[in-house]
Amino acid sequence: MVDVGNLTVGVLGGTGAQGKGLAIRWAQAGLRVLLGSRSADRAEQVAQEVAEAGGGSVKGCDNAQCASEADVALVALPWEAHAETLRGLRAELSGKIVIDCVNPLGFDSKGPYALEVEEGSAAQQAEALLPDSRVTAAFHHVSAVTLADTSVPHVDLDVLVLGDDREATDLVRALADVIPGVRGIYGGRLRNAHQVEALTANVIAINRRYKAHAGIRVTDV
């Protein structure tokens, strides 16, 4: 079991629902959390909300400072800003473990669907733009609503962790394991990230049909 208690986790796009929800749970677990956003002011505002919800050490700053000061960085950017933002953070993220949780989805009158991504997936786009980083993919299906609701002590889902670097995926699995109820499960190589990202469209369809905040568990593991 990897010890992640001394890490500073940077959340790029930390003012969005997914980033904020994970930040709350990591702060609760005692990790130092840095929230990054385009606007440092906005990040500082949300950091205060995260600290109130989760306790612990939470600071807001712009994405560049967040990437620079973090030991490990979660990419929780809107898909529209994904490529452009990461292109500007190559130096700051050099040598670091990067976790991409972005789901490139579209919505029309028939509901959600997966967008085509030239590189194959958001995670592979991150890998192409950050050749000096150790890119993994994880935390795609966690319900932001459930994460932010600290009256839910036990989050009932597994996190699939993908990547080609065993040490990196082991660390990211440990970052999932610190959230009570959650298990980080190795889920394959980065080239198999597309379907994990795209499955979020199915999870949303399930949520709509069953009025749920669905998650995924892996059985027999």
Added chain:
Amino acid sequence: MVDVGNLTVGVLGGTGAQGKGLAIRWAQAGLRVLLGSRSADRAEQVAQEVAEAGGGSVKGCDNAQCASEADVALVALPWEAHAETLRGLRAELSGKIVIDCVNPLGFDSKGPYALEVEEGSAAQQAEALLPDSRVTAAFHHVSAVTLADTSVPHVDLDVLVLGDDREATDLVRALADVIPGVRGIYGGRLRNAHQVEALTANVIAINRRYKAHAGIRVTDV
């Protein structure tokens, strides 16, 4: 709850591991099962094995007769034979509910990966080739080993059922529900089938890492 007890389920490609495993469980549940294969002799052989394992009424025949006599048909063909076989069964499958469980996967030295499919997914290819049928997608992640092992009475997984026809997906969900332990869960429209098929590559990666027969459960549903 839809009553499926009086249905004859045809399994196209029923001599393969996935088709045979599901046939055993359906026979066990008391459904009439027809196993189809290119070779009627081979189908009859495997039908006897299925009847011994699962009991009940199981018959083997060629794929055309299977499609013709079935009330509902499971497509469990090898991906390589998928398009060609279905193209020849359009008349036999006309008006029927068709369930595609095929996973277009490739394997190389780095393990499993999802193949690109021109129509988007195997299920969408079936829909294109069978315009008079009601095509759904389901049963992608069930472990053939677990299904065939009748000493496992309770199969611990959910089956995602995709399709655009509510009556059809409800019936297919009921065909999942008859297997003890299994739940059929609506999983979105057919256009979101690709990622469910492709996720089988991740399930195989999980099986290899954890020496498991992994399945998927949906939480909060």
